[in-house]
Amino acid sequence: MRKRATAREVADAAGVSKWTVIRAFTPGASIAEESKRKVLEAAAALNYTPNLLARSLATNSTHQVAVFVDDFANPQKLPFLETLTERLQAEGMVALLININTHFDHVHALLHADQRQVDAVILFGTAFRSETLSDLQLGRGTPPMFVLARDSQIEGVPAVTCDAELALREIVDHLFERGYRRPGFMTGATVLSTALRRRQHFVDFWKEKGVDDVSVFSAEKYSAEAGAEAARNYLKQTEPADRVDVLMCENDILALGAMDEIHGRFGLRVPHDIAVVGFDNYELCGSSAYSLTTYEQPRDEMVQIIIGMITGRLEPETVTLPGTLIVRKST
Amino acid sequence: MRKRATAREVADAAGVSKWTVIRAFTPGASIAEESKRKVLEAAAALNYTPNLLARSLATNSTHQVAVFVDDFANPQKLPFLETLTERLQAEGMVALLININTHFDHVHALLHADQRQVDAVILFGTAFRSETLSDLQLGRGTPPMFVLARDSQIEGVPAVTCDAELALREIVDHLFERGYRRPGFMTGATVLSTALRRRQHFVDFWKEKGVDDVSVFSAEKYSAEAGAEAARNYLKQTEPADRVDVLMCENDILALGAMDEIHGRFGLRVPHDIAVVGFDNYELCGSSAYSLTTYEQPRDEMVQIIIGMITGRLEPETVTLPGTLIVRKST
DNA sequence: TTGTATGCGTTATCAC
DNA sequence: GTGATAACGCATACAA
Numbered sequence: 001m002r003k004r005a006t007a008r009e010v011a012d013a014a015g016v017s018k019w020t021v022i023r024a025f026t027p028g029a030s031i032a033e034e035s036k037r038k039v040l041e042a043a044a045a046l047n048y049t050p051n052l053l054a055r056s057l058a059t060n061s062t063h064q065v066a067v068f069v070d071d072f073a074n075p076q077k078l079p080f081l082e083t084l085t086e087r088l089q090a091e092g093m094v095a096l097l098i099n100i101n102t103h104f105d106h107v108h109a110l111l112h113a114d115q116r117q118v119d120a121v122i123l124f125g126t127a128f129r130s131e132t133l134s135d136l137q138l139g140r141g142t143p144p145m146f147v148l149a150r151d152s153q154i155e156g157v158p159a160v161t162c163d164a165e166l167a168l169r170e171i172v173d174h175l176f177e178r179g180y181r182r183p184g185f186m187t188g189a190t191v192l193s194t195a196l197r198r199r200q201h202f203v204d205f206w207k208e209k210g211v212d213d214v215s216v217f218s219a220e221k222y223s224a225e226a227g228a229e230a231a232r233n234y235l236k237q238t239e240p241a242d243r244v245d246v247l248m249c250e251n252d253i254l255a256l257g258a259m260d261e262i263h264g265r266f267g268l269r270v271p272h273d274i275a276v277v278g279f280d281n282y283e284l285c286g287s288s289a290y291s292l293t294t295y296e297q298p299r300d301e302m303v304q305i306i307i308g309m310i311t312g313r314l315e316p317e318t319v320t321l322p323g324t325l326i327v328r329k330s331t
Numbered sequence: 332m333r334k335r336a337t338a339r340e341v342a343d344a345a346g347v348s349k350w351t352v353i354r355a356f357t358p359g360a361s362i363a364e365e366s367k368r369k370v371l372e373a374a375a376a377l378n379y380t381p382n383l384l385a386r387s388l389a390t391n392s393t394h395q396v397a398v399f400v401d402d403f404a405n406p407q408k409l410p411f412l413e414t415l416t417e418r419l420q421a422e423g424m425v426a427l428l429i430n431i432n433t434h435f436d437h438v439h440a441l442l443h444a445d446q447r448q449v450d451a452v453i454l455f456g457t458a459f460r461s462e463t464l465s466d467l468q469l470g471r472g473t474p475p476m477f478v479l480a481r482d483s484q485i486e487g488v489p490a491v492t493c494d495a496e497l498a499l500r501e502i503v504d505h506l507f508e509r510g511y512r513r514p515g516f517m518t519g520a521t522v523l524s525t526a527l528r529r530r531q532h533f534v535d536f537w538k539e540k541g542v543d544d545v546s547v548f549s550a551e552k553y554s555a556e557a558g559a560e561a562a563r564n565y566l567k568q569t570e571p572a573d574r575v576d577v578l579m580c581e582n583d584i585l586a587l588g589a590m591d592e593i594h595g596r597f598g599l600r601v602p603h604d605i606a607v608v609g610f611d612n613y614e615l616c617g618s619s620a621y622s623l624t625t626y627e628q629p630r631d632e633m634v635q636i637i638i639g640m641i642t643g644r645l646e647p648e649t650v651t652l653p654g655t656l657i658v659r660k661s662t
Numbered sequence: 663t664t665g666t667a668t669g670c671g672t673t674a675t676c677a678c
Numbered sequence: 679g680t681g682a683t684a685a686c687g688c689a690t691a692c693a694a
Contacts, residue, residue: 004445006687017665022688032663052446053393054687057384057670067428072413073614075406082403085430094443097398097428099416112425114335115383224614256615264619283404283555284587288595289620337671348681353673363679385671388686 005048014042025050056117063093065310066113066143070100070126073223074253076280080124080149083303091311093119100126114142120310123147128154144316146306149297151197158316160306162297162323168201170325171277171295175246176209178331180275184215184244186230186254188222198279202248215244219254227257228265235266245274246331252278252285252294259290259330275331281324291329298323336379345373356381387448394424396641397444397474401431401457404554405584407611411455411480414634422642424450431457445473451641454478459485475647477637480628482528483649491637493628494651499532501656502608502626506577507540509662511606515546515575517561517585519553529581529610546575550585558588559596566597576605577662583609583616583625590621590661606662612655622660629654 011018016035023029024039056062065088069077085095096118098109106128113121121143127150145157152159175183185202203214217234219226227249235243249255255278262268262276270276278285281296298321308314342349347366354360355370387393396419400408416426427449429440437459444452452474458481476488483490506514516533534545548565550557558580566574580586586609593599593607601607609616612627629652639645
């Protein structure tokens, strides 16, 4: 592997000093047309491009953003990653995809991101408790952090989320209107704040409607298989007369798994016997096999805002955006 | 944002030279126990960790690997990204997720990756024609490239893929055994080599069985919606008597869309009227709503091998691995 | 407009 | 075992 050409080499070839070479590659620098032409020619011949590593070291800014992800089971992550990377790249930045799990925990990852001098850290749908942060004793010196698509549990760390209160209100209104009165809620992993919040709103709004009893049960993970298993256990343990008439799941992937069990294995009709609601509007929700009623997050807007905060165009503060209820045949 | 502590500061605090500080953070360096203790103490107090950026500049190795992705519609990308990031991180590397699309093409991305001095570039399921590369005139000096989950179309760039020939042979054998004789193949975007190869094998193996006529039609993109649309057009334009009795789709997401159209909208029975086969074994394929026969790629092994090549443990060469046929109710 | 000196934080290599 | 010098490639500030 040949070494990259340096500014110094280009300078020699063009017969100027290396600083003139730098200027030719610095937009808005004062340099003579003639010099610039000579430099660019020599650069092209030598295949020179500025070394971003050295630039980062000198400018103290890497234009890299670390994106922490801990749940790869939700296919909804993919379109988010797509727009996120696209927007970042449009701003001259690039995403460092960091997998957070038991082998590479938050503290470790944050330390690593810090060592790499990333411009920002995006906690994308991951749970990050503040005790973890204070353990790190890194409050200052840490790159700016932002939470995407989940509530922030850390003081001073802004979050960009879909408005859970509004969403759940719309959902409960819709379900009430359709005549459902025996609601159930399936959560994924109860430790997560967003799960708790969605569930809490769900329970609260039903209470406002005069429905005090909401069955709550949880899947172990956020996967279709886990959703199916949780539904199976529930159906096995509950007499038909005692069952819920509508099941809201914390996200689509749980809902699809649950639906599959309800309809596919137990032969119950959706929505006649049990209606199902998801959250996210994953592409396959619209398929006729499922036709799942769900709630769509304003993905593009969320990403745009979080990037605005990273670039400094927007004030860093928690933003909550309205989403869209998508009513389909499952309710 | 406070500045990070430097080796120099720690050195002053510990009363040693900054080189001794470096040694304390270099595994296997020769340093006195006493000095090391003092340094680590001072480092902890000042919250010092080595600056990876400066290290990269000095060592000429960033431990960053660029991962190019151009298709975010296939949910199968997600588990691949999960194991990829996990394995990379286990090796002390980190993934740079780069979105290749019309706004940020391959040449641009490769240039960018090169400027960032990445240790390697993984073309993950993206089409990269060699003309593009030669346009760049970068043959030398470019970081080592590898293709994952697609055939390499570039001389000297190794690929790690699932054995398409074996896969298609197993699939065709299975279909033939089940009695299907009027096969069809749905491809996503015909320009891609892997699409062409899978299709070609499909056609060839049927020919070996004495079936010369394979209907081929293509969806515009790799999405459920595109698969559904392609199926819809086919069903509309083809008399029931003339239709295929089995439809193989280039990947699961197309197959799920097609199935949805065949069964959900047109009311045809799968597999009785038309059988369907996918490729990838995406999680929802196993759901009772679809129960799609498909072919699973040896994901972990593929990732492990490509990382072996990147780290130098394995010789960089094209590797083709056998996958697993998953037979379900759709055939 | 152009050239010079200095700094960014680390590593490699050599003296001591 | 420890300190010092040079180098990595570029950016900033200043002088010419």
